[in-house]
Amino acid sequence: MYKVDLPLRTVLMFSFSTRLIRRSFCVSKQFSILSKAHLKSPHISSVPSISQPVAASFLKSWSCQSIKDPAFLNLRSDHTMATQSSAPQLVHDFTVKDARGNDVDLSQYKGKVLLIVNVASQCGLTNSNYTELTKLYEQYKDQGLEILAFPCNQFGSQEPGTNEEIQQFACTRFKAEYPIFDKVDVNGSNAAPLYKFLKSSKGGLFGDSIKWNFSKFLVDKEGHVVDRYAPTTSPLSIEKDVKKLLEKA
Incomplete structure (x- = not known):
């Protein structure tokens, strides 16, 4: 199986940021770009890595309405509350x-x-x-x-x-x-x-x-x-x- 070594923390940060910026945007293209960039990185062997299928599966689980991270949910909740509180209630x-x-x-x-x-x-x-x-x-x-x-x-x-x-x-x-x-x-x-x-x-x-x-x-x-x-x-x-x-x- 072809294997691409990617820093796990990079995958996490990238997928989380992508979800915040555009909730319904599919992350497959970004994953491809990110993969090519990190193939050339001299530091790629110094951090934990995951295979391409696993990384793709991981990113997919974070995209398109499937984020379950409490920190993200709190951000959404805070944004919703701020929007609602700005409208007249009384x-x-x-x-x-x-x-x-x-x-x-x-x-x-x-x-x-x-x-x-x-x-x-x-x-x-x-x-x-x-x-x-x-x-x-x-x-x-x-x-x-x-x-x-x-x-x-x-x-x-x-x-x-x-x-x-x-x-x-x-x-x-x-x-x-x-x-x-x-x-x-x-x-x-x-x-x-x-x-x-x-x-x-x-x-x-x-x-x-x-x-x-x-x-x-x-x-x-x-x-x-x-x-x-x-x-x-x-x-x-x-x-x-x-x-x-x-x-x-």
């Missing part, structure tokens, strides 16, 4: 714009129960929702409830006004004391990152997309999205869910 991880265009870090609401609503001023649901949102807020704001209203003009163009006009409408007509933020898109490629996160956390009955004005998301004190309600669900009908989260330690 509502508190987001920064949004207020009606004046200033940044608002939602981490300031840690410890609060949040009701996040996309609002509109000219919708058939406007009167009932704004009226009940005000009642709910007055009832529970001192216990830790915050309502975050995000105007949106994507449904029937029923929120055409400026931020200033929207705020004046809500605060004057419905005495809204909770914050009303910058106008946003909640669907489509330009959807606000917060709404992409809300939808991915709690899909609707017929898919993730927001269906109309006054869709509602309930968020616990730690920033987890715990429930989603349809536009036709009245704010007062979810009072029991709000109370349950407020009473939770």
Whole structure:
């Protein structure tokens, strides 16, 4: 049998590096190149050697999804964890714009129960929702409830006004004391990152997309999205869910 003497540590280092750089790349060509280079090495007799079939078998066992080395698995695990941790995991991880265009870090609401609503001023649901949102807020704001209203003009163009006009409408007509933020898109490629996160956390009955004005998301004190309600669900009908989260330690 033809025998090629290769340093065992070289085979190990090479195969491990190849796997890290390109997981699905077959190492046979690299093995061939490595073999030719080491045939000419003056130090080849000074280290342990293995035959070509054995080396090839060894390399194959380290390639294409078959690496079992704990150190490598730890590297993959660390990389995966770093990638996952970089993505927002909580509502508190987001920064949004207020009606004046200033940044608002939602981490300031840690410890609060949040009701996040996309609002509109000219919708058939406007009167009932704004009226009940005000009642709910007055009832529970001192216990830790915050309502975050995000105007949106994507449904029937029923929120055409400026931020200033929207705020004046809500605060004057419905005495809204909770914050009303910058106008946003909640669907489509330009959807606000917060709404992409809300939808991915709690899909609707017929898919993730927001269906109309006054869709509602309930968020616990730690920033987890715990429930989603349809536009036709009245704010007062979810009072029991709000109370349950407020009473939770």
